[in-house]
Amino acid sequence: MxxxxxxxxxxxxxxxxxxxxxxxxxxxxxxxxxxxxxxxxxxxxxxxxxxxxxxxxxxxxxxxxxxxxxxxxxxxxxxxxxxxxxxxxxxxxxxxxxxxxxxxxxxxxxxxxxxxxxxxxxxxxxxxxxxxxxxxxxxxxxxxxxxxxxxxxxxxxxxxxxxxxxxxxxxxxxxxxxxxxxxxxxxxxxxxxxxxxxxxxxxxxxxxxxxxxxxxxxxxxxxxxxxxxxxxxxxxxxxxxxxxxxxxxxxxxxxxxxxxxxxxxxxxxxxxxxxxxxxxxxxxxxxxxxxxxxxxxxxxxxxxxxxxxxxxxxxxxxxxxxxxxxxxxxxHQWFGDSVSLTTWKDIWLNEGFATYAEWLYSEQHGGDSAQKTFDGLYARPASNSLWAFPPGNPGSGAHIFDTPVYDRGAMALHELRRAVGDFTFFRILRAWAAEHRDGHGTTDRFVKLAERESGKDLHTLFNTWLYQPGKPGRS
Incomplete structure (x- = not known):
């Protein structure tokens, strides 16, 4: 949406x-x-x-x-x-x-x-x-x-x-x-x-x-x-x-x-x-x-x-x-429709993923790189609505279609990409869509899949970008 x-x-x-x-x-x-x-x-x-x-x-x-x-x-x-x-x-x-x-x-x-x-x-x-x-x-x-x-x-x-x-x-x-x-x-x-x-x-x-x-x-x-x-x-x-x-x-x-x-x-x-x-x-x-x-x-x-x-x-x-x-x-046909939510609190799994697809499409079709898009967003001051709440916990149904769910959700995926590298990152996306096809997912399942595919402890990364209030610090 x-x-x-x-x-x-x-x-x-x-x-x-x-x-x-x-x-x-x-x-x-x-x-x-x-x-x-x-x-x-x-x-x-x-x-x-x-x-x-x-x-x-x-x-x-x-x-x-x-x-x-x-x-x-x-x-x-x-x-x-x-x-x-x-x-x-x-x-x-x-x-x-x-x-x-x-x-x-x-x-x-x-x-x-x-x-x-x-x-x-x-x-x-x-x-x-x-x-x-x-x-x-x-x-x-x-x-x-x-x-x-x-x-x-x-x-x-x-x-x-x-x-x-x-x-x-x-x-x-x-x-x-x-x-x-x-x-x-x-x-x-x-x-x-x-x-x-x-x-x-x-x-x-x-x-x-x-x-x-x-x-x-x-x-x-x-x-x-x-x-x-x-x-x-x-x-x-x-x-x-x-x-x-x-x-x-x-x-x-x-x-x-x-x-x-x-x-x-x-x-x-x-x-x-x-x-x-x-x-x-x-x-x-x-x-x-x-x-x-x-x-x-x-x-x-x-x-x-x-x-x-x-x-x-x-x-x-x-x-x-x-x-x-x-x-x-x-x-969204992959992320939201085929792999569906278990709770509306996890809406970033739909909107953050679809937003990051836009970044990837731009990057691979002559437009801005995902990193440039990330940097432009990150430059916004701490008072900006982008940092109003963490995307993994919007707080109520009134906020599930607000900016943090979309853009900060996509930023969380970009941070994951930077942490694990392109090869592993795209393998994670494909594994998520394949393993939960016609079914459901949760944030916890996605984190576990990312850790399994990368062999890395990603708890701090996801906690920072999905659940901590305010503007995250740069890693």
Whole structure:
């Protein structure tokens, strides 16, 4: 993700764009709490996974293996109808469980085909199945819903989720917004595969994640069927709708590219998007094989949104991106999407890595060296916002997209590079992406991997650059 603050503070683009647990399982289970009577002690799934910054995000007691989402969006009335089928497995005995779901009205809910009880409590949809679920039991939750989706306001004041545009919707869910358009287990710890089908008025395009399986038009409406096979966190799902010019092709490595560009942004976007294959090729050489079957870009005309997001396999931009933003968001496909967070406190593992990818790209394509970029940042006085807090502990959800996470996070990686040398440093990056592919990482795991690959004690380096307050001294 990229935000205006990062772009200004770290020479980012003129584009006002914000960037954006070892379990596997994301999105939605909708629900009803009721007829089965009070739950037995110790059999309710928790209403959050214990994230220190977003305590209600995600849910305990189950893992979603797959989301099947069928959506109908009327761009005239702004009404959304949806059906979410979640295929899940209980990880404890469950007399009741929660789903993250906010704003839309539930019109029906079943668990394994049987009507279930439900109630609402803020962002929580509490579901009581007719029969308690056994630990290890596979089950299926089907939720039907409708209404006018609205975005949520994040702790930093920005909006995410289903955001209205003049011709459709800009759908970007980091960190909380998935629950505005489908019932979800909405935390990066829970990753799943997805099938997303979206029907919109003829003339509009609905763009989602992964591979386009097909589209068809009938009775004045067009239906788009998308499949994201690799595991994905709920916040990385999109169903962006608008009037787009579409470009499709396959790279020499077999990656299926789908670009959707608002015509008002096409002239500015074209020269940058033309470089996407070469950017992916370069990133694959540096970080290891591209982790997904599909790639591409969604370039909307939604300047008020103020950010871009690394939606999995197909980043979404609020306007034509510059080259640095394109490099950043696609680097996230490795760092953030394929290798996901275990807690939002470790956000530097996403943003610091994607920012350092920009430095590396510049260095290897005739621009400033990473050392020169580092030196320019380090020259800022101790009172500068760059040193406001350590990137390994932003302190709250309000700061996870602030300058220190991006730039000081990248500076920590540069210090690692200086300490271990280029050969070992790039081996560490590739090992991180390979060993945690389709899974999760933590700062502690990254430090241990770096020490293993380098044979060095790196505790002091990481403690200084990730956790000590204030401006670090030069080594």
């Amino acid at each position: 990229r935000s205006p603050r990062q772009q200004t503070a770290a020479r980012r683009t003129a584009v006002l764009s914000r960037r954006a647990v070892l379990a596997t399982v994301p999105v939605a289970l909708a629900a009803l709490v009721a007829a089965a009577g009070p739950a037995a002690a110790g059999t309710n799934g928790s209403s959050g996974v214990g994230d220190p910054y977003f305590p209600l995000a995600g849910n305990g007691g189950y893992h979603v293996r797959h989301y099947g989402l069928t959506l109908h969006y009327d761009t005239g009335t702004r009404k959304l109808r949806g059906k979410a089928v979640l295929t899940a497995r209980a990880t404890q005995r469950l007399a009741r469980f929660d789903l993250d779901f906010k704003g839309l009205d539930v019109t029906g809910l079943t668990v394994d085909g049987n009507a279930a009880g439900f109630s609402r409590n803020g962002q929580e949809l509490l579901v009581t199945p007719r029969h308690a679920l056994r630990d290890g039991q596979d089950f299926k939750v089907t939720v039907t819903y409708q209404g006018t989706p609205k975005s949520v306001t994040d702790p930093d004041g920005s909006a995410d989720g289903w955001i209205r545009t003049d011709d459709g919707a800009f759908v970007a869910g980091e960190p909380q917004g998935a629950m505005t358009w489908f019932p979800a287990n909405n935390h990066p710890r829970d990753k799943s595969s997805y099938d997303i089908t979206v029907t919109v008025p003829q003339g509009r395009t609905a763009v989602s994640n992964g591979v386009l399986l097909g589209q068809s038009t009938a009775h004045g409406e067009t239906t788009f069927r998308w499949r994201q096979s690799e595991p994905m966190a709920a916040y990385l799902a999109t169903a962006t709708v608008g009037k787009f010019k579409v470009e499709r092709y396959t790279t020499r490595d077999g990656i299926q590219v789908y670009n959707a560009v608002d015509s008002r942004e096409s002239s500015a976007a074209a020269p940058v998007l033309k470089k996407l294959p070469s950017v992916l090729d370069w990133e694959s050489k540096v970080f290891g094989p591209y982790p997904f079957r599909a790639a591409g870009s969604i370039v909307d005309h939604a300047h008020s949104v103020g950010y871009a997001l690394e939606t999995q396999s197909r980043p979404v931009y609020d306007r034509a991106p510059d080259l640095s933003t394109l490099v950043h968001e696609n680097a």
